[in-house]
Amino acid sequence: MGQDTNQGPNGHGDVAAQFPNAEVRVPRDRMAVLLDCERVPAELNTFIEWVCAEMLALQVMPHLCDEQVRERIYDVLAHSDALRGVVIAEGKQPGPPVDGRIEWAADFFKSGFVVDEETGALNYRKPAAERNVTTGQLMAMVHPPQPGEDGIDVFGNRVPGKRGRPALLRAGANVRQEGECHYALRDGRIQWNGKALSVDEVLVIRGDVGLKSGDIDHRGTVLISGDVGPDSVVRASGDIEIEGTVEQADIEAGGNLVIRGGIMGRGRDKIYVEGFIHAKFILDSELEAGHDILVDREIVQSRVKCMESISIPNGRIVGGDAVARAGFIVGQVGTEALVPTVLTAGRDFRLDDKLETLHKELDALFAARDPLAVKLKRSISRKRLPMMRDGDAPEAAIAELKEKLQETDRRIRILTAEAEGLRLQSKSHTHARLEILKVVYPESYLGLGGEQLHVRERFQGPVHAHLSGGKVRLRRGRDE
Numbered sequence: 001m002g003q004d005t006n007q008g009p010n011g012h013g014d015v016a017a018q019f020p021n022a023e024v025r026v027p028r029d030r031m032a033v034l035l036d037c038e039r040v041p042a043e044l045n046t047f048i049e050w051v052c053a054e055m056l057a058l059q060v061m062p063h064l065c066d067e068q069v070r071e072r073i074y075d076v077l078a079h080s081d082a083l084r085g086v087v088i089a090e091g092k093q094p095g096p097p098v099d100g101r102i103e104w105a106a107d108f109f110k111s112g113f114v115v116d117e118e119t120g121a122l123n124y125r126k127p128a129a130e131r132n133v134t135t136g137q138l139m140a141m142v143h144p145p146q147p148g149e150d151g152i153d154v155f156g157n158r159v160p161g162k163r164g165r166p167a168l169l170r171a172g173a174n175v176r177q178e179g180e181c182h183y184a185l186r187d188g189r190i191q192w193n194g195k196a197l198s199v200d201e202v203l204v205i206r207g208d209v210g211l212k213s214g215d216i217d218h219r220g221t222v223l224i225s226g227d228v229g230p231d232s233v234v235r236a237s238g239d240i241e242i243e244g245t246v247e248q249a250d251i252e253a254g255g256n257l258v259i260r261g262g263i264m265g266r267g268r269d270k271i272y273v274e275g276f277i278h279a280k281f282i283l284d285s286e287l288e289a290g291h292d293i294l295v296d297r298e299i300v301q302s303r304v305k306c307m308e309s310i311s312i313p314n315g316r317i318v319g320g321d322a323v324a325r326a327g328f329i330v331g332q333v334g335t336e337a338l339v340p341t342v343l344t345a346g347r348d349f350r351l352d353d354k355l356e357t358l359h360k361e362l363d364a365l366f367a368a369r370d371p372l373a374v375k376l377k378r379s380i381s382r383k384r385l386p387m388m389r390d391g392d393a394p395e396a397a398i399a400e401l402k403e404k405l406q407e408t409d410r411r412i413r414i415l416t417a418e419a420e421g422l423r424l425q426s427k428s429h430t431h432a433r434l435e436i437l438k439v440v441y442p443e444s445y446l447g448l449g450g451e452q453l454h455v456r457e458r459f460q461g462p463v464h465a466h467l468s469g470g471k472v473r474l475r476r477g478r479d480e
């Protein structure tokens with residue numbers, strides 16, 4: 001209860017004794033004055049005078065004990081007979097901070113493609129971003145965070161404003177930092193992984209990659225003016241751009257993969273790209289992208305996965321299995337030949353893969369735990385245990401079994417909590433887009449939100465998939 005006063009505000013004895021069920025209090029953050037009273041007395045004016053006296057006794061700033069206290073009490077009593085945690089006065093809350101930010105000197109990471117001025121169509125061969133930089137070029141400025149305006153608690157004390165979050169930008173390879181500015185130390189291709197800013201050395205291969213050139217493994221960006229032939233390997237920590245086609249080759253890029261031609265056949269491993277993939281076509285291939293996949297013509301009999309969207313608005317997906325966490329925009333799904341074609345939107349396959357790994361480890365731990373528990377129980381009940389090593393006493397062996405069992409239980413608890421966290425994170429990606437602009441053929445399978453629709457008849461587009469009553473259904477028109 002708030003501090004009591006022995007004399008009422010009018011000097012008429014112990015006024016506080018008239019309100020034994022009332023309390024004026026200040027919570028721990030000191031930003032408000034709260035009033036509790038289970039049974040409001042009939043003498044309301046006297047009660048309000050007592051409340052104000054209690055506030056002053058608590059050393060609340062005098063100007064807060066004003067007419068607003070009366071108004072707040074009356075507002076609550078208009079809808080309730082009791083006062084529970086009613087805010088009768090407030091301090092000044094600190095203002096919101098301003099987070100730090102990165103100001104890029106140019107559109108290095110702009111998404112999308114150049115728009116043809118005459119036709120208004122997108123030119124998929126010309127990304128809107130300009131990734132090349134020159135020596136000494138300013139690339140970015142980091143603006144520091146600004147704290148929020150200070151507040152004042154109900155006692156008149158300063159409450160510091162919260163600090164803003166700093167922008168994360170570390171100078172990586174071939175980058176010079178001067179104060180808040182970051183400059184390129186060489187000509188090359190700008191790269192940013194969300195934390196470090198670097199400039200890649202650009203390796204130019206004039207011609208094909210094959211037996212003559214050998215495999216390519218480069219810390220930077222790779223530009224290839226020809227094709228990448230069968231059984232070849234091209235790895236780069238940055239972007240890979242290929243003017244020709246990729247045929248049964250292994251490609252791995254830490255940045256983006258742009259193929260002016262297409263991808264044909266599987267290599268020894270899947271094509272793996274951390275950024276986006278852009279190709280004219282994908283035939284009988286397997287690939288995974290950390291961002292979008294954009295295809296001009298078709299994806300045929302391939303296994304394709306990406307963490308963002310798969311976009312092929314003027315082409316088709318026929319056969320195979322395609323997964324896109326953010327969804328699809330595709331012209332045609334399936335074919336008149338009724339080739340089974342599976343599209344799954346809204347699935348975070350990387351989380352699913354982690355979950356599968358965790359479940360396998362948990363299964364192994366549970367399988368190991370049961371024999372340990374049985375062996376420990378028998379050992380304790382018989383008060384003896386076969387010697388584990390020469391010279392070991394039964395008590396030491398029992399202690400070792402207990403320690404192993406405790407460690408196993410600890411790992412089970414940790415992995416179970418981690419698996420539950422991943423499941424909740426996976427469920428947060430429930431809204432995904434699945435649009436078919438031209439036609440959906442029978443024997444197409446459209447997945448959304450963990451559910452799947454087996455298409456048994458032809459649907460003319462544009463249509464989009466949506467969840468209704470826990471089932472996937474097709475609806476006419478675009479998904480707005």
